[in-house]
Amino acid sequence: xxxxxxxERARPKRAERPxxxxxxxxxxxxxxxxxxxAWNLRSGEDGFSLKLTTIPLNWDGRFVLLRPLEDDTADxxxx
Numbered sequence: 001x002x003x004x005x006x007x008e009r010a011r012p013k014r015a016e017r018p019x020x021x022x023x024x025x026x027x028x029x030x031x032x033x034x035x036x037x038a039w040n041l042r043s044g045e046d047g048f049s050l051k052l053t054t055i056p057l058n059w060d061g062r063f064v065l066l067r068p069l070e071d072d073t074a075d076x077x078x079x
Contacts, residue, residue, distance in 0.1 A: 018039055018040075019068070020037035020038055020039050020068060021038055021039055021040055021048070021067070022037065022038040022048070022065035022066060022067060022068070023036075023037050023038075023065070023066055023067075023068045024036035024037060024038060024050065024052060024063050024064070024065055025063060025064055025065075025066055026056055026059055026062065026063040026064075027062075028056045028057075028058070028059060033054075033056055034054075035052055035053065035054050035055070035056065035063060036050060036051050036052035036053050036054070036063075037050075037051055037053075037068075038050050038051075038065050039051075048065075
C-alpha cells in the first residue's frame, strides 16, 4: 500500500528548474538593479531565453548580462 496521498500521486514530479546563465542588470541613477535573467535555449541551439521582470523608472533601455554570483540567484525568476 502506498504512503502517498491521492493528491501527491496525481501531481507530476517537476524537474529541477535550471538556474539562469546570466542576470540582466540596468544602471539606474548611481547604482545597478537586477531586472531579469537569461537561460540557454532548451533546444541546445545557440541563443538565450530572456525574462525581464521589471522595468525601472527613467531607464534608457540599455542593460548588461552578467554571470550570477553564488548568492545572486536566490531572488531571480524561474524560467
